Amino acid sequence: MTTKLAVNLPELQERARRQWDDLKHGDQPILWVGVGTCGLAAGAAKALTAAREELAAHGIEARIVPVGCIGACYLEPMLDIEEPGGPRVCYAEVTPEKARLIVQSHLVEGQPRPDLALGTVGEVEAPGIPRLFDLPMFAPQVRIVTRNLGLINPEEIGHYIADGGYGALQRALGMDPVAVIKEVEKSGLRGRGGGGFPTGRKWRSGREAHGEPKYVICNGDEGDPGAFMDRSVMEANPHAVIEGMMIGAYAIGSHQGFIYVRNEYPLAVVRLTKALEDARKHGLLGDNILGTEFSFDVRISRGGGAFVCGESTALMASLEGRPGEPRAKYVHTVEVGLHGQPTVLNNVETWANVPLIIARGGAWFASIGTEKSKGTKVFSLVGKVRNTGLVEVPMGMTLREIVFDIGGGIPDDKAFKAVQTGGPSGGCIPAQFLDTPVDFDRLTELGSMMGSGGLIVMDEDTCMVNVARYFLEFLQKESCGKCTVCREGVSQMLFLLNRICAGEGREGDVEVLLDLCELLENAALCGLGTTACNPVRSTINYFRGEYDEHIREKHCPAHECRGLFRYEIVAEKCRGCMACLKECPQGAISGERRKPHTIDQEKCVHCGLCFAACRFDSIAKV
Amino acid sequence: MALTIDGKQVEATPGQTVLEAARAAGIDIPTLCYHPAVTPYGACRVCLVEVSVRGRRRLVTSCCYPASDGLEVFTDSEKVRRARKGVVELLLARAPESARLRALATSMGIGEPRFPSVTHGERDCILCGLCVAVCREVMGAAAIAFVDRGVERVVATPFREGSEACIACGACAAICPMGSIEVRESETEVEIAPFKNRRPALRCQKCGKVIAAAPFGERLQERLGEKLTLAVMTCPECKRKATAVVVKKTGAVGGAWSHARPRQGKHV
């Protein structure tokens, strides 16, 4: 048994603050490296190696602090340099070459590089470099859940404690469990996984449910494509999730928690595992936490690659070693959940909000947001938008502000077409609703839903019928197959959409789709089935013209559906380089060098290889 | 406790589902994947009814929905009829040859099938799960289970080979609402087709006819004890012969009724 280092939080805090001070005010420069999944995917490891080599070459010793995603994911890899007493300068899109340049310039020559820098982080400023959080992408954000992301080392519990971490837990342990629940109720926190169910009410039901043991579960199965908020929080600030779960467990009377992480997030599993180990070592997890009678521990389990396991009853089936089949929720899982016991399941972001609610009070949380949707929401702003990444905004901010102010608008001068929220359970929202304040109920009214927070921006080149088809294809693959309505209904809808996108749609197909939507919504067994109607219905409602053009004219106005538009070479632009000619598998392009080429439409199979090959923008989609 | 079904007051006991309460009161709700011997599953969606709770109406599967005091249930509302029709149409698309489904469809006034077959149900299997449930929960063998997922989902044995856990009792065939599972007997084996579960056969100790699969017989012996071995090991015909009062050469049992001495009952 490992000897616990201390069970006294003030002692831990003191030690943590000294450790942080040592780091910030030591005599070595600090290299803060973004090594969340985004950073690694973009090449952070190579950049760091180059930086290390450069440091070694100049005999400079620096402290390397790995951090998670700060949110500007499209600018990864990010490398921050902080000299003792100096500003922490954040450099973006750091290639190995740039890394060498930065080390050379900033550390060897003592000259930060405003031309390569994104912004400064922290109080100390640098001439010619703006403050990172003043930039248009960051300024409108209200960073509560994401406040630590990119600023602390997620594998260093001391960093979390120095920032006040586990203070809320201590506070909660000194309160009556019911008082803890009251505080969460006062905050108005609603589930961040998509359902938006009032968290306080769920906890109250959990407390009142009969049966021992009781469980708390963290749903880390973020399956919506386009959403990675939970991944980022688990990777960059795992302790916030753990602390939240502990407070919830104390409130309902549970001593065992589970974190269910989807299989595609191995780094999150690593970070959470380390965080749990550290928490145990510091007496913050296990028996008699912080010297009280409260005992609690957490086990991590992994998903197997099934979107449906984001549904609470399917997740619990998975935790029981069974296939992820949902069951009807006529009896709620707070009463009969994991292993038939009372279970409170909440999303990663929901848990991560809890410590601050207890620390600063429910009233503080309720002062942010709208009347029925309190607090903030973390979104992954992605797709056809300039500043793609993680953003946290107060509920009530408009879609326009998010997409255009924070997101920087649509790249390549393209026109905005729609924003898709809620993943495969959500819908597409067109331009006329851009001024809608984002909150649970408003998004549902528009035929979409908040979902877990994926916000996918689409432009004029996106075919909305194909979007519906894509989501139905996804749902068909992910349907567990248990209930007739989802398994067969989704397949029937997909069949129709495939036909429409192939130019074989018939008059009346749209009406059949709408009928199936009604059936799914009313009769499916679980949320995957009942919300499968949203992508179809919202696109039919708002983009009916596209459906009609596909069916009646066999033409795709967005030029996306193969065979429903033509490729034509624009003679005035064509340089006659023959690149497209060589690519064409059908020999459908003819032309001599330096003379405009032509495509024989009879032979063309619409594969698009010529379009991809043309470097002179000379092939148009018509 | 009392609930209202289609305006009629119906008694229910705690723990009952709406379907159980309805059936007890003689109210008919169609089902496919429900059977009183196993846990309700809620997969086929045929038993949908509309319930009203705190003014809010929604469709639920009556086989799983708990009966409660004061609950209002509608088994034949417009919403229910539309949904049930849609469900049966989807099932028909999957298993268009099924006589059982066609009969159900006709009784609901469904004419020509609206949906083409886009998924394929082997031998009319509608994935109701009754065979899996009875094998696991009732017979304790768990030889078959749902394999793969979504439209690929099928009932199968591990590795799609004959399962050693199967005792070839035939419960799956008996419970299947679609007649999709067959028990085939040959001279030497009992086979549960389509699972390729073949087990050696037990033969009647009197006449040699196949009576059951050996593992099934073994299980029965364990349960009932040595004394009843003979009863297990004879075919139905030999059983009748062994228990008959009078056996004529023609094989008919009993002869003239007036000569038969009744073993039980109050009158001759």
Next chain:
Amino acid sequence: MEIEIARPDYDAATKVVIERYGRDPGFLIPMLQDLQNDFGYVPREAMEMVAEVLHIPLSQCYAVATFYTSISLVPRGRHLITLCLGTVCYLKGAREIGESIQRLLNVAFGGTTDDRLFTFQPVNCLGACALAPVMMIDDEYFDKVKLRQIPDILAKYSAQEKRGDY
């Protein structure tokens, strides 16, 4: 001369995995995944042992193994290509990339090439949407992938094979 083919010791490895999760049948999925990490797939013998030791019906183990896409009951290729087909990657051309890989390697989604070099397993979202389209080969990430990069990326692995560096 008889060549003895070493049979992997499933028993020992399986015992380790079962104990790692405290013999808890609720952790069947992580157990199967760990076995897959050890052997590249879940061998039948290993699964049968898990079923026996934990008193789980073999049919349940098989149901679990076939339900979850991350678990494979057949040996996989030496390199796993994970292509993200999430919404954002799809909008940015992942579908064409997927088709290109299928064509170049003559392999279907979820399949393994004849020479067992690659298994091609598309997934629904890797969570790196800002860097779409995203692909992984084993642990290596490829971000903002262009269609025309695919032949070269794949060729790198074939060349590695030829040289004998695994």
